[in-house]
Amino acid sequence: MTFKKIGGPLLGLTLAGCMLLMLLHPEASLGAALRGLAIWWDVLFPSLFPFFVISEIMLGLGIVHLFGALLDPLMRPLFGIPGSGGFVAAMGYVSGYPVGAKLTAKLREQNLISRVEGERLVAFTTSSDPIFLLGAVSVGFFRDASLGLILALAHYGSGLIVGLLMSFHGRKEQRSPSQDPSITSSTAPSVPAKKGFGRIHAALLAMEEARRKDGRSFGELLKGAIQSSLKLIIVVGGLVVFFNVLMELLARAGILSSLFNMTGHLVSLVGGPPELAQALISGFFEVTIGARSAGEAAASIPLQFKVAAAAFILSWGGLSVHAQVASILNGTGLRYLPFLTARLIHAILASGLVLLLWNPVMNTGLSTAWVSLPASAAFTPSASGITASLALLSLLLTAAILVSLLIPVFMTMIRWVRRS
Numbered sequence: 318m319t320f321k322k323i324g325g326p327l328l329g330l331t332l333a334g335c336m337l338l339m340l341l342h343p344e345a346s347l348g349a350a351l352r353g354l355a356i357w358w359d360v361l362f363p364s365l366f367p368f369f370v371i372s373e374i375m376l377g378l379g380i381v382h383l384f385g386a387l388l389d390p391l392m393r394p395l396f397g398i399p400g401s402g403g404f405v406a407a408m409g410y411v412s413g414y415p416v417g418a419k420l421t422a423k424l425r426e427q428n429l430i431s432r433v434e435g436e437r438l439v440a441f442t443t444s445s446d447p448i449f450l451l452g453a454v455s456v457g458f459f460r461d462a463s464l465g466l467i468l469a470l471a472h473y474g475s476g477l478i479v480g481l482l483m484s485f486h487g488r489k490e491q492r493s494p495s496q497d498p499s500i501t502s503s504t505a506p507s508v509p510a511k512k513g514f515g516r517i518h519a520a521l522l523a524m525e526e527a528r529r530k531d532g533r534s535f536g537e538l539l540k541g542a543i544q545s546s547l548k549l550i551i552v553v554g555g556l557v558v559f560f561n562v563l564m565e566l567l568a569r570a571g572i573l574s575s576l577f578n579m580t581g582h583l584v585s586l587v588g589g590p591p592e593l594a595q596a597l598i599s600g601f602f603e604v605t606i607g608a609r610s611a612g613e614a615a616a617s618i619p620l621q622f623k624v625a626a627a628a629f630i631l632s633w634g635g636l637s638v639h640a641q642v643a644s645i646l647n648g649t650g651l652r653y654l655p656f657l658t659a660r661l662i663h664a665i666l667a668s669g670l671v672l673l674l675w676n677p678v679m680n681t682g683l684s685t686a687w688v689s690l691p692a693s694a695a696f697t698p699s700a701s702g703i704t705a706s707l708a709l710l711s712l713l714l715t716a717a718i719l720v721s722l723l724i725p726v727f728m729t730m731i732r733w734v735r736r737s
Contacts, residue, residue: 335566350562362550368416377531381420398437415642432652441477464684596630604637
């Protein structure tokens with residue numbers, strides 16, 4: 318009997334068990350649902366909704382096509398994705414999950430990326446946002462702003478490594494287009510291989526062509542962006558509430574305690590403190606609860622292990638984020654398994670980088686210098702944090718465009734040196 322045949326009955330039995338537990342523990346279920354709703358309303362809605370709307374409008378205005386044409390020389394050799402993926406990567410790292418998945422799905426719907434390119438893109442652009450990582454985790458949960466630097470280096474650095482590794486994903490499929498045209502085909506407008514101002518001119522033409530094809534007025538764009546963003550943010554909120562209730566029910570049934578014990582044994586086998594099992598299991602389901610548990614773990618646990626656990630949880634994302642991404646990818650043809658594999662690799666790399674970089678970062682003046690920077694305190698869950706995120710987005714895109722424009726110059730210099 319295959320998994321598909323038994324998957325449906327197992328899921329039905331699981332949901333029936335959840336319903337029974339909700340009937341047995343109605344007050345606990347309601348409390349968990351209210352906590353999930355508070356997380357959505359106080360944190361996720363104000364931090365994600367503006368980016369959802371902005372990204373939708375930028376797609377309609379053709380700005381994504383502009384960045385795509387400019388960033389193509391950088392993104393294709395490194396990550397095996399078109400230049401529009403550079404805009405998605407910047408938005409994903411600045412605004413957090415699941416913005417990268419949302420933009421990837423939009424590009425796929427408009428045939429600007431192939432299926433393999435979409436799977437590569439969503440795999441490494443799903444990450445925590447700086448507001449949550451620097452403000453909530455390092456300052457709020459660990460009460461130590463100096464930890465923000467090593468968390469950022471481990472989380473975002475390992476994310477870029479995952480992007481480089483994912484460039485090898487699907488190469489055999491791309492070499493066999495006869496199997497499935499959707500794997501390799503892409504109707505994204507081709508930009509001639511121009512240099513300097515020629516590439517900028519071609520990018521502006523690509524933006525104008527995309528705007529002409531869309532044809533909607535700004536008012537229509539804004540209305541459509543708000544409508545689609547509201548639908549997505551409600552789905553995100555529903556999943557957060559669901560997983561908060563699910564974890565409460567598992568705790569009431571004694572299942573979580575069994576998982577804690579099993580995970581504790583596994584953690585001790587690899588040389589880690591078994592007391593971190595609660596944080597890891599909580600983070601397996603929901604990233605916020607897991608990161609908070611890591612920060613509040615016993616004081617006897619070495620700090621580097623608690624930070625490594627937090628980095629693992631942030632990079633894994635929790636089943637709540639996985640469900641959000643899966644719901645967004647539904648109907649686009651993008652497969653979930655590459656995303657799952659990338660999350661596991663990202664989590665392992667991030668926790669390993671924390672342990673590897675701990676002495677060079679925390680036992681030197683780097684962490685002290687980081688705390689003294691205004692940027693370390695700017696990313697807080699407030700209006701100033703959103704402003705800092707927008708500033709970071711502009712900085713990332715500007716730096717990427719400059720590097721992309723300079724690549725042909727460097728290649729010309731290398732050819733000239735070889736000839737001489």
